[in-house]
Amino acid sequence: MKLLVTGGCGFIGSAFVRLALSRGAEVVNLDKLTYAGNPANVADVADDEGYRFVHADIADAEAVAAAVPGVDAIVNFAAESHVDRSILDPTEFINTDVVGTAVLLEAARTAGVGRFVQVSTDEVYGSIPHGAFRETDPISPSSPYSASKAGGDLQVLAWHRTFGLDAVITRGSNTFGPRQYPEKLIPLFVTNALDGIQLPVYGDGMQIRDWIYVDDHCEGIWTALTEGAAGEVYNVGGGNEEPNLAITRRILDLTGRDGSLVRHVADRLGHDRRYALDTT
Ligand code: NAD
Numbered sequence: 001m002k003l004l005v006t007g008g009c010g011f012i013g014s015a016f017v018r019l020a021l022s023r024g025a026e027v028v029n030l031d032k033l034t035y036a037g038n039p040a041n042v043a044d045v046a047d048d049e050g051y052r053f054v055h056a057d058i059a060d061a062e063a064v065a066a067a068v069p070g071v072d073a074i075v076n077f078a079a080e081s082h083v084d085r086s087i088l089d090p091t092e093f094i095n096t097d098v099v100g101t102a103v104l105l106e107a108a109r110t111a112g113v114g115r116f117v118q119v120s121t122d123e124v125y126g127s128i129p130h131g132a133f134r135e136t137d138p139i140s141p142s143s144p145y146s147a148s149k150a151g152g153d154l155q156v157l158a159w160h161r162t163f164g165l166d167a168v169i170t171r172g173s174n175t176f177g178p179r180q181y182p183e184k185l186i187p188l189f190v191t192n193a194l195d196g197i198q199l200p201v202y203g204d205g206m207q208i209r210d211w212i213y214v215d216d217h218c219e220g221i222w223t224a225l226t227e228g229a230a231g232e233v234y235n236v237g238g239g240n241e242e243p244n245l246a247i248t249r250r251i252l253d254l255t256g257r258d259g260s261l262v263r264h265v266a267d268r269l270g271h272d273r274r275y276a277l278d279t280t
Pocket residue numbers: 006007008009010011012013030031032033034035036037038056057058059076077078079080081082095096100119120121122149171172173174175176180181
């Protein structure tokens with residue numbers, strides 16, 4: 001199986017590249033190398049026979065069309081992925097998460113690619129005070145980031161319904177593990193705590209997230225790729241709900257620091273209170 005993996009130099013994409021190669025797939029990794037993309041994340045597999053890197057933007061139709069021939073499936077990880085950045089400037093989020101996804105879909109349709117996997121997020125459902133979102137629930141995103149991801153999801157479903165493209169969507173929960181850019185909660189707080197720098201906790205810190213380990217998330221994406229039914233959405237959750245403050249305390253314990261490093265800062269605009277996925 002030959003895969004076009006986009007965003008394979010990022011956090012989850014690089015773990016997926018490693019998983020796919022270990023399962024015998026050939027991988028073409030197409031990545032724009034934004035601030036979040038780091039070739040070092042795939043340095044250990046860069047010389048593998050089955051691996052090739054293409055430095056390109058998923059919104060560049062010509063570059064994408066050139067990378068697609070001969071590919072059995074596209075797995076789209078490429079995204080602007082940080083909520084805080086989307087609040088400061090949503091433009092790149094629309095270009096990559098919405099326009100870029102449409103460019104990939106069109107290239108897949110034109111070239112007759114057999115399967116398209118859209119890697120999405122639990123954030124598209126919005127906040128839920130009790131219970132958990134099912135794949136059939138309507139999406140109700142809150143931030144420019146989750147709205148741009150939702151825009152991508154809707155296009156994937158449209159390309160399936162209108163053109164019969166074989167496409168599936170995965171919606172994963174907050175992911176942790178090695179190689180995550182240190183702007184996200186866990187790597188930021190771990191590195192700050194190690195350096196003795198304050199940990200900026202949004203509001204009361206009681207926002208609840210479900211956490212999944214990066215390789216488990218990739219396993220879910222692999223299962224959707226190889227066993228998913230066309231047109232379906234699959235939630236990929238870890239069943240580990242924690243308030244941000246509990247994660248913060250655990251990081252302080254593990255790094256041998258005390259609560260004096262915690263600094264409560266003004267809450268993020270539009271901050272969702274709780275995400276939860278039904279993974280049955
Ligand atoms: P990341 O920010 O670590 O990596 C994104 C990668 O995409 C980088 O390598 C970057 O260079 C590349 N990229 C960005 N714009 C591009 C473009 N226009 N063309 C080509 N490449 C481009 O992201 P991540 O945390 O690994 O997330 C990967 C995917 O998983 C995203 O689609 C995200 O929405 C989704 N997701 C992430 C999480 C999480 O907790 N990190 C949870 C659920 C879903």
